[in-house]
Amino acid sequence: MNHRKLLYPSFKVLIVDDEEPFIRSLSIALERSAGINNIRKCQESRDVMGILSEGGFGLVLLDLNMPYLSGDKLLEQITSEYPEVVVIIISGINQIEPAVRCMKLGAYDYFVKTNEEDRLVRGVNRAIQMVEMAKEHKEIRSRLLHDRLENPDAFEEILTCDKSMRAVFQYLESVAKSSMPILITGESGVGKELFAHTAHRLSGVEGPLVSINVAGLDDNVFSDTLFGHAPGAFTSAHEVRKGMIEQAAHGTLFLDEIGDLSVTSQVKLLRLIQNGEYYPLGSDRPKRMNSRIVVATNQDLDKKQAAGEFRKDLYYRLCAHHVHIPPLRVRRDDIPLLLNHFLGEAAEALGKKRPTYPRELETLLANYPFPGNVRELQAMVYDAVSTHKSKVLSLDSFKRKIGAMTLAPNGPEAETDQQDERIFVSSKSLPSIHDVADLLVSEAMKRADGNQSIASRLIGISQPALSKRLKKQKQGE
Template sequence: MIIADPGRVLIVDDEPQILKSYTATLKLSGVKQVVAESDSRRTLEHLAGGAVDVVILDLFMPQPNGMELLPELRERFPQVPVVVVTAAYEPERVVECMKLGAFDYLVKPVENERLLTVLRQAFEWKAMMAQVHDLRDHLVQDRLDHPEAFSDLVTRSRKMRSLFQYLEVLARSPQPVLITGESGTGKELVARALHRLVGSPGELVAINVAGLDDAMFSDALFGHKRSAFTGADQPREGLIARAAGGLLFLDEIGDLGELSQVKLLRLLQESEYYPIGADTPRRSEARIVCATNRDLKKLVAAGKFRNDLYYRLNVHHVALPPLRERKEDIPLLLEHFIARTAEGLGTPPPSYPQELLELLATYHFPGNIRELQGMVSDAVARCQGRMISQAPFRAGMTTGHPPAVLATVPAGNDAAAQRLVEEIWGHFPTLREAEDLLVRLALKTANGNQGTAATMLGLKRQTFNVRLKVKKSKGSKIP
């Protein structure tokens, strides 16, 4: 088991052979900073320097013994987990140690695997507590320490700012990050921001794993040795090695095959991997970040995604809101994409009518920011004067997406659709009743702008105006 450079461990034990054995085990497993102390009187001195992350404490030592040290350690250094080790298993003493705040209790002789498992859990607990405190401070003070890291993410949304604060905190953790959100919400941009926050010298390496079979996945991530399989004339370095000291971004993780899921789980648990054809493992030094637009909980329930892998990935979860939940960003994004598209075309950025913002505010953007970017790019490219036309936007908004309320009804479930319709009206409506309601709602949502309301209903403005006149002449309650 590899523990990726977690911090400093203090081992306090009066037996030199134990100190030597534990130190060797930890260093071979990736713990670079190990302090071995045989004099228990110096324990507090080591912790007073603030550089100790976990203590491994023997109970039976010359004064002060472990039972005397434990409560003082927990009182003065509550952020440092203490793993108690003793030569005798006594249930009463175990209970007493746990009540005094011990993180865990191990009985000698301690198997290396057991020691490393407990130690890794202690490091994870300490990191989690530090993140909770940091996040609390960020939110209470509304603090953002590195706003430049988020320069690619154009926003004024309070939700997005909270996510940025969370990203600043989790950047200090070595644990994997899971980014979820609908297509077009900017998941890869978030991964790039995280890479900047980490500030490591390694590069960001991205791969879309959707459609990769197990052989392709293994070769892409782990690489292979020469002659590992037919056609392997040269050795190949995998993406994990390429991302050493940096960040490996696995997109569309929800589409990963079952065998590949097992290999990814082992990589996350052990921090090591085998290149294809290799007999010895290589250590992974890449931070793993995964992204998906699918609901992993539903995939787990359906047996299509491993439960243990889900919880291993979900240590830090960044859920990006869709554009329809952050519409205050539309004006900023509109101006940003206009300027960027015009720069690419080598033309001055055109202006836009105020009515365009009102039009965009009524749209639900199923394709999110990527859809808005496409609309803007098309409109700027078509622009012949100093102001872009609303026509390309209207065309993009009338492609026939179902209303959000009806989208919750399973396809083909006519009975559910009928119940929903009757719940709205109290009876099965006539076509006139349904049309009148839709027209009233469209006009209300568009703040009375008939052109915008027409776009929402998928009609040309002239056609909509004619229908309004006909409805009013027949006594319909249309404003």
């Protein structure tokens, strides 16, 4: 498949120098070492402001000593008229005074024309990342302020009516085009892979999404899977094998379960992200990575860092953009929406007519904490539909799956529980057992939406016993 040349970064970089050989040399170095190819060249200092007026520029690499207009004069004009454009001064003069003067005028950095090409490229990379982050933060603020989505169709696979999820959508849409990695976190079953697919669609890249689950891969398998190998790299390597990085060219490389990656493999991934290049096994010729990276995990990487199981430098690289997906138990309004969707999906897959369900089912599910999140709800629905025979869906299958229910520990109810606890602690005298029992019964009936069958399961007593307590409460009023 042929792809047109993709430009990096997303904004244009203007190189200004009256010496054409230096412009050519620097352009080659930037593209070879860092993949920077969205470059505009200018040898005439008097043309610079006109070029910038075309728009789309984020960085200017500016020679200090040029005919007609000197670099410091241009620097003043650029910072005044285009304050969002970052300027790096590149000079043949290795003196402190000009460097200090340029920094005071607003230059981001100052480099001397020497043979230290790598240092200059690193400096340009830092500036690009700073400009990208500034643009992304501005975009995030704008989207959150106006509560808008530019590409709502990209999220059609993710069913939700929750406000916190909409905020996650807005953030993901703002950072999806970034060249920096995106870290997706959330409990098992919340739909991290769906978010990775959405990030890929929003990114605008032309290549494919290539997914790898790295859990359980030893270092050799990880290297071979990611980097590929040359013939003779090991005994069974008879021909070239393209790694997943090469297969994801001009697209997205998605690494799932990144929290399970061995420390040795973490080092290799860190070098890949830092340098943007890699070596296939058995090869001494490096290849450039031209795909963006998305990673996901259900583990707490902060705890793994503290335990020495996950490298801090890799974590900081990966979490440049962090998307956290809230669990289902804190977005209970999504349960009816997902329930109806999975009912239709299951009925179609199993060749059955879509069943209706009793109103009590939504209440029953709303009081379950769903440790397996959306995936667990989907499995419950499929199991219930597979055994369904009458017109109305039975609650029995769901009750068997849920088992002995307890009060959900999270969500809005948890705050109420904490308030009650504070009342008990601050009270001069503790409430009686009778008062606590009445409070527990009232709370269970509230959460069960008045359904005695569900309320009795919540507090672990039989329905007749609950009914008896409710009658006593009414008599005592």
